[in-house]
Amino acid sequence: MKVFVINLEKDVARKEHVLKQCQSIGFEAEVFNAIDGRLLSPQEISDKTHPELSAGLTESEIGCALSHHGVYQQMVTDNIEVALILEDDVEFDHQSRDILNYLASHIPQRPTIYLLAGVRKYLKGGKKIPCSEHTLVNVSQAALSHAYIINLAAAKKLNDYLYPIWLEADRWTFMIECGLVNIKAILPVIGHLSELSHESTIWSSESDFERKAAIRELRKVTVKKIRKNRTLSTKCKNSMWRIFIRPFFEVKQE
Template sequence: MKSYIINLDRSPGRMQRMADRLNSIGAAFERVPAVDGRLLSDAEIADVYKPIAGVAAMTPEEVGCFLSHRKCWERIASGPDAYGCVFEDDMLISKRAGLFLVEEASWVPRDADLVKVETVVGRVWLDRTVLALRDGFELARLRSFSFGSGGYILSKTAAERLLAMTRVFSDAVDHVKFNPACGIAGSLKSYQMIPALSVQTQSFYPKGSL
């Protein structure tokens, strides 16, 4: 399974750290140049983002983040594989991630559109029924909103659907994928990996320490 790493041109150190980890576990990966929201013009933002009255507006950085994820979806949708894995470049990745990222995606449930391989601070609602994987890992259906888009596996068909439905968007990428209150997320079948394979660095290190 190929991994796609979202990385800003101005953050080569982050990419090197991600590359070192993925190389160490033998995972195939590709750098995806991130869209820098700071450099987007008002016209470029207006072309893709339509704010909702009464809802807090997305920042230019959030718009850039969404467009960066869409670039990964494009690669998955146009690629030969049934699934692809997307990582943001600020993730800590388990050394055991190779158990799932190196081999083919035959372990992914056939009905899965998304598999979240990231953990975030906060509780989520999961099905009681779990699917046992290997080496103590499990999958459970994700039934509630879960913050974070730092690490997830996306099916080719779901990537095609997301691309078609987000040519213009109004919600942050986390909500579009994982918030059942959003129309798109409500039609996707998402799973959570337990324990997760990745977590954001800010969960372990104080801001500015890296």
């Protein structure tokens, strides 16, 4: 399985930390140089983002989304069947190797993502992982993009769907609602956030924090517009699921 580590070139300590994590569970990783959205010119941002639907995304969030999209693009170009994508603030359990290898070797052909981090809501039940106490569950709501497995079919879908950039890299719930990819999660979590995650690279300066509330409000308005612009078939499918199918499932919260 190919392993990509998304890392800003300046964040040497983070890179060393995550490479050590990969080494400890027996994986050799390729560092993918992340895009620092704060260094992009206004014209570059304009060229790489949707003119309306990216409103409310910070420069750092745009850089993060471009970085993940860049990995999808490389998977498509190099015909990489399955990859483990990591951000540089991940912390793995020591027993993760066998679980990761199992997941990679049993990923279906249809567009699929396995989230290794915590999820907000998931459906009760799921599939037990052999020789493990872990379970693969269907995700209802999720965020966080610091650790996940993705197959080529999903990379192709996201490569086309997410560019020019208009969604955060971890807007998984929206992708689920649109039926874009099949998203599952492994529980208990094996891809944790390390202490390095407390040092945000999204809101990293005093000026960022000062404008955070206004930006978040703008993004909230934009997301409402995005959801309103979903196709009629997608809206109907989600309404049918909530009314006729969801009542038969117990939705748990992680």
